[in-house]
Amino acid sequence: MTDERRPETPAESEGTTGLFTALGKMVKLLRERKGLTQREFGERVGYGPDAISAMERGVRVPRPELLEKADELLNAGGLLTAALPEVREAMSRARTRHPEWYRSYAGLEAEAVSLYDYSTMGVLGLLQTETYARAVFTQRHPPLDEETIERRVTDRLSRQQLFERWPPPECSFVMEQAVLERPIGSDEVHAEQLRRLLRIGRLRNVQLQVMPTKRHEHPCLDNSFTLLTPKGREQVAYLESQGYPRLITDREEVRILAGRYGIIRAQALNPHESLDLIEKTLEEP
Known part of the structure; x- marks a missing residue:
């Protein structure tokens, strides 16, 4: 473990971790039922596959416009858009989450x-894919522990x-x-x-x-x-x-x-x- 002090993520500080994790799981389930890969889904809603992956895992906040497009594309019937007020509120209170x-x-x-x-x-870093970022942090010397690697990848995305x-x-x-x-x-x-x-x-x-x-x-x-x-x-x-x-x-x-x-x-x-x-x-x- 490193001695780097970890700032809270916006979801942790505001207690909305469960919301974004649940939304990510619902999007993934609906996407798979529709028979779309992450890349295919991302192309239709204007996001790269790395961003879709991060959102489905609950480590990236799904923006309101993405949820609106996804709700229609995946025939969710308002299931995703019902969470828009909570998502907008969480985004308005979000804080920067990076090493001090x-x-x-x-x-x-x-x-x-x-x-x-x-x-x-x-x-x-601003242009990196999730897999590229993970490779960069994995190759650091002295080595970083797995928790720090995942945290840094999430923060970079x-x-x-x-x-x-x-x-x-x-x-x-x-x-x-x-x-x-x-x-x-x-x-x-x-x-x-x-x-x-x-x-x-x-x-x-x-x-x-x-x-x-x-x-x-x-x-x-x-x-x-x-x-x-x-x-x-x-x-x-x-x-x-x-x-x-x-x-x-x-x-x-x-x-x-x-x-x-x-x-x-x-x-x-x-x-x-x-x-x-x-x-x-x-x-x-």
Whole structure:
């Protein structure tokens, strides 16, 4: 066990764990009766299979619009929509659930109106599938215990509700080509992750770009970093090295990183070329 102090999840703090677990079980039962796989069901309601899996296990809060679509699609006859008032109330009182050292950033990320990220070693947590995230945490050294792994996977997936907000935040992601070529977990996990990148990259509020390995010039060989602008506040930066996080609020430091990110975007492949490269990588044996 680690000595990391675990914050309560929203469901635990508000006593709604049973509600979300029951809803997840009902959705799974209705989906299976309808003869749909998690992927098929997810495609029809606008979610990936990893999100559907998390919801059916009760570790992800089902958003009201998903329950409304599911109720109609699965012929639930109002069984799922009957819980909408309780779900909306729980969401309105939900608190951020991440390790204490990460809470400041996670809170800002949850209310961001824009988010830009440059990734060098692996897929950004905000874009990871459930199986990819689990592989990342399973391979940590020193090893994490199973309870901590599951908790961190759940918390990572909970952040992805950022993409379900309306209006959505403006997002830009630039990743090194090596990230696409590194099969974390297994070939199957890797392929699923690439398909998720394609789905995210086609969202109207997202610009996803790849920095080719063969670029002769590169403005940032230091580390990954994230720039985000919380609603009504100034832009901040976040970076992490070997588990040591740093939230940057100094205007000059943020300005330097923002300028560097602009050059990175200019030197990377454009979004259409980047998605083509991801598709090509997915097709390679």
